[in-house]
Amino acid sequence: MPPPDRERDAFQYAIWRVVPxxxxxxxLNVGVVVFCRRRSFLKARTLLDSDRLRSLSPALDVDALARHLDxxxxxxAGDPAGGAVAQLDQSERFGWLTAASSTIVQPSPIHTGLCDDPEAVLDRLFTRLVA
Structure with missing residues (x-):
């Protein structure tokens, strides 16, 4: 439980899954993206287990998948190397990153919660759901 002097803010997150x-x-869960509007926080983390992915789909191009997730x-992160979408505001980027699609990388439904440290939430979710 957070100290009483720290305000908790709403956050949203989704899990990225590879569906070969x-x-x-x-x-296979390969990443998590967390968005906390009030703290201007949008960050994602990924991890590919090549052996597990190849056991699901031996022909899967894991290197191409890694580039896609990167x-x-x-x-x-809003990194210019992410292209035009990376230049949108955080809310629009989160919407784009969590939009349902028929590609090999699919987001889970969006989940919500309250936090006082979105970075710690990302760490906890990544450890529990991906790593």
Missing amino acids: SVERGES GMVRVA
Whole structure:
């Protein structure tokens, strides 16, 4: 529980999953993105387990997937190397990063909570859900 002098703010997060074959329905959590509007916080973290991914899909191009996820992390960070989407405001970038799509990387539904330290939330979620 946070100290009484620290204000808690709403945050949202989604898990990024790799779904190599929609038909088989198997997935592997590969990242988390956390957004806290009041603290101007938007950050993502990813981790690829190449061996597990190849066990789900031996033909999967893990290097291309890693580049794709790196681009998504850059978009979250607002890094110009993330392209035009990375230049949008944080709320629009979070919407783009959590939009449902039919690509191999699919976001979970958006979850919400309260926190006093969004960086610590990202660390906790990443450790629990991905790493």
